[in-house]
Amino acid sequence: MGRKILFVTTDQQRYDTLGCNGGKIARTPVVDSLAASGYVYSRAVPQSVVCMPSRSTMLTGQHPTTHGVWMNGVPLPEDAPSVARVLQGVGYRTALIGKAHFEPYLDPFLRFYENALAPSTRVDSGVDHRGFDHLEFATHGAVGPLHYARWLSTNHPEALAGFYPVLDGDFQVNAQGGGDTGAPQVHVNPIPTEWYHTDWVASRTIAWLSALEADSDWFCWMSFPDPHHPWDPPKSELGRVSWKDVPLPEGYITSPEEREKVLVEKPRHWKMWYDGTLVTNYEAPAKWVPATLTEDQVREINALNAIECELIDEALGRVLGCIEDRGWSGEVDVIFTTDHGEFQGDYGLLFKGPYHVDSLMRLPLVWRPARDVEPSPSRIDLPVGLIDLAPTFCSIAGTQVPEWMDGKPLPVSNQDGLERGFSQVLTEWDSELFGESVYIRTITKDNWVLSSYLASTLYEGTEGEFYNLSDDPLQQRNLWSDPGYRSIRQDLADLLVASQPKAHPTRIPLQAPV
Amino acid sequence: MIIESAPRNVWDYIGEPDRLVEWFDGIVESSTSDNQRTITTRAGFSIPEEIVTCDRTQYRFQYKIVAPFVRDHLSTIDVFELGDERSLVSYSCDCDPATMALIIAGAGESALRNLKALIENEG
Structure with missing residues (x-):
């Protein structure tokens, strides 16, 4: 028998939302406990700051340039390399439960497997897609063809209308405000917590784990859609965090004049987005102007985000309880991370886009190895990437890392990382949307982050960003032209x-x- | 999309509106009466369309989606002769809201690849 692997991902979660990383709003005792007995990475960097390319990197162990998913809406080829297939090949049972998003969601023709699966087959094992022999999908909200939406529609149709409508009538990401402050993508959702997608993902994971033979080797990718916007957690949970008591984030610049001064030092699409004159990422509501964001809206969004993080932490606790009950607690490696970050008020902005700063690029990453291997808890400060996850899974499974993977098994200490050459990480952005293109190549190394802008409709190819993470941890001083x-x-x-x-x-x- | 076949062979598919189901992945039903076509997607959406042009002389097919979710739409499929047994097929889409153009064009690109495979395998 090998070591079993529980790979837990969230969507769009910041580094500082976990207690083990200094977060003070959300209570995350389950992940904190994993961190206390395992490895915590303080500089985990995604290879893309949007979902599809980043998730494809996790699956393939390749950079976006190599796997080919250069922006959201570009499908990962079905025959792309997959770590799940590698593990399946050495006898692992493999599942992905929750948000996949290797293929586009806006798909009225159901051309893509992820969208076509739930309407066309039974919800059970026996599929084989990208090396997973069990798939159950969910995403934000309850509209669409995925398993969660269909489950809710069948069993609790009265709850469907309680979710925030992710898109507006123009198929644009909705800018409609809600909650107490009118913040975009905020909504009060009357759904009971046990019907919400966070609990559904955990429950379906528990169901899958419970059906496995006791001596199975397994790899389970449990993928929560939260805390990605919309921020519409169950209404019954809103009392967990009072938004009026939430401090403004360190990266929020309270003076509008100071904020704009910081933004104009960056390449021009930053300020253009802030002013509402340019949107370069479909997932940022095109009809919302960041300059209108108020302090109270930032507080409310951060409160709701924290509530969603707490629900995820508790859901993970339930799954770990199942693992304990199955007698596997000594044999399971748990890795917790996310695909990319979120502004949540930094620089007066929300959401994400072509912005390579810590808000989007510094990720939570915790690895609690199987207790039977008696890991020495460690905090690793060297830069690592999501690209290193797939090789790490291979290493845990005791199988060779395939040559097509670009990453390396994660270091277990700073010394280990130094010896194995963990010194730099790459991130990239390509987008072509409604006539505007942006291409950025970034390197994170030795407390420096350098982003080089390639020629595009917006840039000549000479622009860039350059930050010293030690002296300027909030990346407010662009040294590119200094x-x-x-x-x-x-x-x-x-x-x-x-x-x-x-x-x-x-x-x-x-x-x-x- | 370049298809290694004569334009008339390509037009056999494009110029016959209900043959769409043979080459457009995700469209499972199509019925046409006069210049009104209704397609049904695999997700179960029924979409009414108006056929604006079906010109077998110029090898041009144009249609408009007339459903309430679009304010305006026009898709155009042209078949150009590149040689005796070679055609260039273009599928263009103008749409308001623009997001729908991305969805239709993405599906259209995939549909042309299917059409190419279908025709070239026949040959």
Whole structure:
């Protein structure tokens, strides 16, 4: 028997939302406990700051340039490499329960497997897609063809209308405000907690685990759709965090003048988005203007986000309880992370887009190895990437890391990381939406983050961002044009060019907005 | 999309409105009466369309979605002759709201790939 793997992901969760990372709003005792007995990574970086490319990186162990999912709406080819298939090949039972999003969601033709699965087959094992032999899908809200929406529609149809409508009548991401402050994508959802998708994901995971043979080796990717917007947790949970008591985030610049001064030092799409003159990411509501965001709205969004993080933590606790009951607690590795971050008020912004700063790029990552291997708890400060997850799963399973994976098994200490060359991570952004393109290549190394902008409809290819994470942890001072940093900037820019990964053989066409 | 077949062979599919189900992945039913076509997607959506142009001389097919979820729409499929046994097929879409254009064009691109495979395998 090998070690079993519970891979837990959330969607759009910031580093500072966990207690073990210094978070003070959400109570996350379950993940904190895993962190206390395992490895905590303080500089885990995604290879893309939006869902589809980032999730494809987790599955393939490849950079977006290599796996080919260059923006949301571009499907990962069905025959793309998959760590689940590798594990399946060495005898693991494999499941993905919750949010997948390797394929576009806006799909009225049900052309993509993820969307077509629930309407076309029974909800049980026996499928084989991307190396998973069990799949049950959910996403934000309760509309659409995925398993959760169909389950809710069949069993609790009265709850459907309680969710925030993710899209508006123009099929744009909804800008409608709600809650106490009128904040965008905020909504009071009367759904009982046990019917909410967070609990559904945990319950379906428990059902799958409970049906396995005791001596099975298994890999379960439990993928919560929250705390991604819309922020519409169950109404009964709102008393957990009073938004009026939530402090403003450190990255929120209270003076509008100071805020705008910081934004204009960055490449121009930052300020253009703030002013509402340009939206470069479909998932940011096009009809919402960030400059209108109020302090109270930031507080309310952070409160609701914290509530969703707490619900996830408790749901994970239920699953770990099942693992305990099955007698597996000594044999299961648990890895907890997310696909990318969220502004949540930093710089006066919300959501995400082509912005390579810690708000979106510094991720929670905790690995609690199986207790039977007696891990020495450690905090690892070297940069690691989501690209290192797939090789880590292979390593846990005791199988060779395939050559097609770009990453390496995660280090278990700073010393281990130094010896194995963990010194830099790459992140990339490509988008082409409604006539505007943005292409960014970023390197994180030795407390520096350098982003080089390639030629596009917005940029000439000479622009960039350059931050010193030690002196400027909130990345408010762009050193790109500072002559005092020219030498180190050039060295990193050269390294960035030299480090670019192998490109996918074709440019996969954009198939949908998301 | 370049298809290794004569335009008339490509037009056999495109110019016959209800043959759409053979090459457009995700459309499971199509029925046409006069210039009104109704398609049904695999997700169960029934979408009424108006056929604006079906010109076998110019090999041009144009249709409009007339459902309430679009304010305006026009898709155009053109078949151009590149040689005796070679065609260039273009599928363009103008739509308000623009998001729908991305969805239709994405599906259209995939449909042309199916059409190419279908026709070239026949040959």
